[in-house]
Amino acid sequence: MRRFSFIGVKVTHRDLIKTVESELDQMVELLRQLVEMESPSTEKQAVDRLGHFLADHIRQCGLEPRFEQRSTVGDIIWAEWEGSSPERILVLCHIDTVWELSSLQRNPFRIENGRLYGPGIFDMKSGVAATMKIQEYLNRSLLRPRKKIRFLYTTDEEIGSNESRALIEEFARQSQMVLLTEPPLAGGVLKTFRKGVADFTLKIRGRAAHAGLEPEKGLNALEELARQIVRIQALSNPELGTTVNVTKAHGGTRENVIPEYAEATVDARFRTLEEASRIEGDMRKLSPHIPGVQLEVLGGVNRPPMLRTHRTEELFAQARLIAAEMGIDLREGGTGGGSDGSFTAALGIPTLDGLGVNGGGAHAVDEHIELAALSERVALLARLVERL
Numbered sequence: 001m002r003r004f005s006f007i008g009v010k011v012t013h014r015d016l017i018k019t020v021e022s023e024l025d026q027m028v029e030l031l032r033q034l035v036e037m038e039s040p041s042t043e044k045q046a047v048d049r050l051g052h053f054l055a056d057h058i059r060q061c062g063l064e065p066r067f068e069q070r071s072t073v074g075d076i077i078w079a080e081w082e083g084s085s086p087e088r089i090l091v092l093c094h095i096d097t098v099w100e101l102s103s104l105q106r107n108p109f110r111i112e113n114g115r116l117y118g119p120g121i122f123d124m125k126s127g128v129a130a131t132m133k134i135q136e137y138l139n140r141s142l143l144r145p146r147k148k149i150r151f152l153y154t155t156d157e158e159i160g161s162n163e164s165r166a167l168i169e170e171f172a173r174q175s176q177m178v179l180l181t182e183p184p185l186a187g188g189v190l191k192t193f194r195k196g197v198a199d200f201t202l203k204i205r206g207r208a209a210h211a212g213l214e215p216e217k218g219l220n221a222l223e224e225l226a227r228q229i230v231r232i233q234a235l236s237n238p239e240l241g242t243t244v245n246v247t248k249a250h251g252g253t254r255e256n257v258i259p260e261y262a263e264a265t266v267d268a269r270f271r272t273l274e275e276a277s278r279i280e281g282d283m284r285k286l287s288p289h290i291p292g293v294q295l296e297v298l299g300g301v302n303r304p305p306m307l308r309t310h311r312t313e314e315l316f317a318q319a320r321l322i323a324a325e326m327g328i329d330l331r332e333g334g335t336g337g338g339s340d341g342s343f344t345a346a347l348g349i350p351t352l353d354g355l356g357v358n359g360g361g362a363h364a365v366d367e368h369i370e371l372a373a374l375s376e377r378v379a380l381l382a383r384l385v386e387r388l
């Protein structure tokens with residue numbers, strides 16, 4: 001077995017990439033297994049099955065898998081590699097996907113034209129596979145980080161992280177930095193800031209009446225909804241990067257009845273906390289256009305914006321240097337999509353997100369990763385874990 005160490009034997013980054021590359025087939029096989037264990041956030045049994053697979057792997061790597069039981073979503077799993085320093089890096093992943101069971105039938109795991117396809121492969125089973133390889137390298141002493149490395153695998157990221165948020169925040173507070181192997185931006189660009197997300201449900205209660213006999217006795221909840229939709233869409237502020245969109249609506253019962261009820265869901269994204277509270281305030285202040293109609297607004301901010309703090313800036317600069325030594329030009333950017341990195345960054349813990357494998361089509365049928373990027377990204381993650 002080859003050993004890499006910075007004390008004594010000088011080890012080149014190229015050697016590490018070569019080792020990773022020589023095991024590419026194994027990694028593709030591991031990815032196939034992960035993808036074929038479907039794990040929609042809402043299917044506890046299925047997610048737990050994947051969790052046990054992961055736990056077995058962790059055990060084989062000489063670490064002890066810990067389970068945090070959950071009743072409505074899959075059990076959360078974590079493990080820690082003991083470094084010599086009291087400092088800690090938190091490596092954060094989610095093993096749930098947005099894909100329903102049997103999505104594989106339409107969208108099987110496959111390799112086509114240098115791309116690997118399959119439900120959840122980009123978001124974020126390839127990122128999970130990368131962390132599993134890191135555990136192997138630690139066990140084989142290919143990596144010898146100074147810091148403790150804590151791997152945390154949550155199970156409800158795609159449905160808002162209600163069951164994992166407290167644990168994520170607790171672990172982040174015990175860490176000096178957080179690395180997420182979520183999908184990167186196009187070309188492998190890291191995410192150092194993210195918009196925050198708020199979700200609302202608007203419920204509208206009018207009054208039913210016969211549409212032909214006495215429509216004037218009704219209060220048309222759908223008409224009210226139509227007017228509210230226009231108001232709500234106008235809460236957007238593109239200049240500040242705030243988007244507000246009505247994403248789902250329904251109402252009414254029969255063709256000849258004035259609808260007494262209608263409701264809509266609203267998705268809002270913002271870069272700053274000021275915009276978050278403006279949107280929340282404006283949503284709560286919505287008043288009915290039609291006298292007598294009742295409005296109810298539920299929901300609020302789900303994830304705060306992931307701010308690019310000074311400490312995150314410094315962490316990225318360090319990561320960029322390490323990548324440059326490997327011949328990788330690491331870049332950073334931002335996105336409108338939320339992630340659990342938003343929680344850790346909001347606590348002031350420097351957070352690098354998007355360390356997963358280059359690809360595209362998150363949450364879409366052409367979801368894929370680039371085979372050519374796989375080795376380099378795993379090697380990069382390995383080096384970051386060791387050197388940061």
Ligand SMILES: [Zn+2]
Nearest residue numbers: 123124157182
């Ligand atoms: Zn994700």
